[in-house]
Amino acid sequence: MANWTNAKLCDVANLILGATLFVSPWMFGFDAGTVSTNAYITGIAIAILAIAALAAFAVWEEWLNLVVGLWALVSPWVLGFQGTTAMTVHVVIGAAVAILAAIELWMMSQIPPRLTTGR
Template sequence: MENWTNAKWCDVANLVLGAFLFASPWMFGFDAGAASRNAYVAGIAIAILAIAALAAFAVWEEWLNLIVGLWTLIAPWVLGFQGNRTAMTIHVVVGIAVAALAAIELWMMSQNPPRLTASG
């Protein structure tokens, strides 16, 4: 664990948030509509991006996580499930957290870009 940077901790947090979002329809009893479908799809996307970033960091993964986080944040209004207060709250909170973590990682990378090494 000596090579664990703050960026990797952000990716672990995103992995947990993605798993939580994916499991939330079962944990909180969402109906089988748009809220559940979006939780499954966005949760899987967030988790896969987090795993990819943990395996081999690339800036594009953080940009995609930012986009998925923002989508998760606005999904209750776009998909029309803002009447389901529990699903809406979970989507908004997870969306804000994922987008914020992605923005923090992007900011950290702009402050301290990874060093390129010559192989050979």
């Protein structure tokens, strides 16, 4: 665990958040329609992107996770399920995923480029 970076911890957190969103229809009793389908698809996307980032980090994975997190955040208004438990779950998880992705992107921009020695 000593070799783990903050970015990997963010990816593990996103994996857990994606899995939580995926199982949230069963945990909180969402309807079996659009709301639960959105939770399944969005949760799977977040989890797959987190697994991909853990396997081999690439900046595009974090950008996609940011987009998917923002989708989860705004989807209650777009799909019309405001004022429900499903809305709270989507907004909280979406905001957390988007914030974690933004933090990872910020951390990557703070690392100075490596100089090559020409060997």
